[in-house]
Amino acid sequence: MISHSIIQLVDHYGYLIFFLAFCLGPFGIPVPNEITILTGSILSNSGILNPWMIYTHILAGLLTAITCTFFVGKIFGEKLKRKYRNNGHFQEADKFYKQYGNIAMFLGILFPVVRYIVPVFIGLSGITFRKFCLISYSSACVWTAMFFAFGKFFLEIIF
Structure with missing residues (x-):
């Protein structure tokens, strides 16, 4: 059912649909990244779609999304700090990032929803774009490589 819908989207929009699914995540488009990458992997490993095209578009979409959210933190950092300085969740997230820094930056990308919030705090912190990248x-x-590999594993289990 889901794979049929994705194939129709790819037929209509091309592989760009995978890029958009990941790129638009931080902007309120609720596309579950894990399901999308697993479906893309299964479809590519079964020979229906090109695996390199899917993987490249997914990775590019994710990198675009986290880069945009980093610059949101960089550009609007002071305004966000003033607006949310009394918010307990904001204070906890800021404290966590200050305590764990690079590890928080690396691990934050691995978790749903958090992967789009952590780059904002990284941008707020004043870290250079080079280090962020x-x-x-x-x-x-x-x-992305881990989930793409899981898709191949799931394909072998299913068939």
């Missing part, structure tokens, strides 16, 4: 992009590559 090195750590967060590495994490994104690990996450």
